[in-house]
Amino acid sequence: MFSPDGPSLRELTVQALSSVERGYDLLAPKFDHTPFRTPDQVLESVAKALTPLGPFTDGLDLCCGTGAGLDVLAQVCRSSVTGVDFSAGMLDIARRLPPPDGPDVRWVRADARALPFGPAAFDLVVSFGAFGHFLPRELPGLFGQVHSALRPDGTFAFPVLAPPRPTGLGFWMLLGFDAVMRVRNALWRPPFVMYYRAFRLGSVLEELERTGFSVELCALPEFGRREDDSPRARLVVARKAGEGQPAAGTVNS
Numbered sequence: 511m512f513s514p515d516g517p518s519l520r521e522l523t524v525q526a527l528s529s530v531e532r533g534y535d536l537l538a539p540k541f542d543h544t545p546f547r548t549p550d551q552v553l554e555s556v557a558k559a560l561t562p563l564g565p566f567t568d569g570l571d572l573c574c575g576t577g578a579g580l581d582v583l584a585q586v587c588r589s590s591v592t593g594v595d596f597s598a599g600m601l602d603i604a605r606r607l608p609p610p611d612g613p614d615v616r617w618v619r620a621d622a623r624a625l626p627f628g629p630a631a632f633d634l635v636v637s638f639g640a641f642g643h644f645l646p647r648e649l650p651g652l653f654g655q656v657h658s659a660l661r662p663d664g665t666f667a668f669p670v671l672a673p674p675r676p677t678g679l680g681f682w683m684l685l686g687f688d689a690v691m692r693v694r695n696a697l698w699r700p701p702f703v704m705y706y707r708a709f710r711l712g713s714v715l716e717e718l719e720r721t722g723f724s725v726e727l728c729a730l731p732e733f734g735r736r737e738d739d740s741p742r743a744r745l746v747v748a749r750k751a752g753e754g755q756p757a758a759g760t761v762n763s
Contacts, residue, residue: 516543529700530643531596534575538599541576548578548638552743555730556636556669557582559745563665566634569613570594570659572622573640577604582636584610592632594618594625623651630661637668641709649714653721657750666723666748670711672736714746723748726761 517525517540525533534541541547560566560582567590569583574593583591591613595601601617609615620626622640635656644652656666674680684706695701718725725748729741736742 513543516540526694526702527698528702530702530704533702534597535599538576538597538603541600541603542578546639547576551732552638552669552730553578553582555732555743556638556667556745557585558732559728559730560586560634560636560665560667563667563747564634566665568592568632569634569636570627570632572635572637572656573643574604574617575600575638575640577607577617579636579638580604580607580610580615583634584613584615587613587634590614590616592616592618592627594620594622596621623648623655625655625659627659629658630664631659633661633664635660635664635666641668641714642704642706644709645703645705646708646710646713649717650721653718653723657721657723660750662750663752664750666718666750667745669730669743669745671733671743672740673707711746718746718748723750724761725749 517537521536521540525537528536537544537546564586566587569587569591571577571579571583571591571593574580574595575597577593580591580593591610593601593604593616595604595617596619598619601619604617618626623644641649653666660666674684676682688705688707691702691704695703715725715727725746728745728747729735730743730745731741733741733743
């Protein structure tokens with residue numbers, strides 16, 4: 511399915527009836543041949559946007575999967591890059607990637623809601639396409655973990671796409687997918703948490719500020735603008751306040 515090297519419908523069905531961790535362990539060998547992998551265009555755009563904000567010393571890819579974000583961190587981090595994920599299968603694939611020139615690389619198996627790093631271990635944390643696996647009530651704890659792992663003046667960055675309009679097919683496809691997942695989780699255990707519409711930008715920004723971040727929204731110009739001139743894609747740049755500095759609000763750009 512998706513491509514000759516991608517998973518079959520049967521394999522996707524088995525994955526969807528598993529836990530999130532087990533499902534990704536099963537999907538890992540074929541994950542990079544599915545639309546679920548973050549597109550290179552998104553990765554390249556984020557790397558371009560982060561470059562003037564650095565350089566950074568140590569970076570973390572939160573929920574790194576098979577390591578698609580490695581090149582992004584390697585371009586902007588001088589000392590080390592770390593990928594963390596709770597799927598052993600996904601990390602096995604990530605470890606096969608050729609090491610980049612420059613920073614040291616390590617892969618760590620852990621739950622993002624309980625990061626095993628000491629406080630102030632990184633000055634950059636990124637994440638790509640993972641937030642649908644967290645329920646809204648889990649975001650305060652998740653963002654708290656990231657805030658603790660960052661050094662003062664550290665940056666937490668992730669891309670967000672503008673939601674589809676209700677008049678478009680994409681809106682109804684995502685709505686239908688989330689509805690199917692809710693029915694599946696009501697009838698089957700263990701649950702498989704993956705909701706495309708649960709990660710709402712307004713609520714996310716409020717939660718980031720509540721955690722202690724100051725937040726800036728940066729347009730990713732490579733994706734253009736919608737009919738109302740709003741960006742089709744943005745980079746959320748959340749900064750941890752420096753020593754003795756208060757957190758601010760949200761800035762659009």
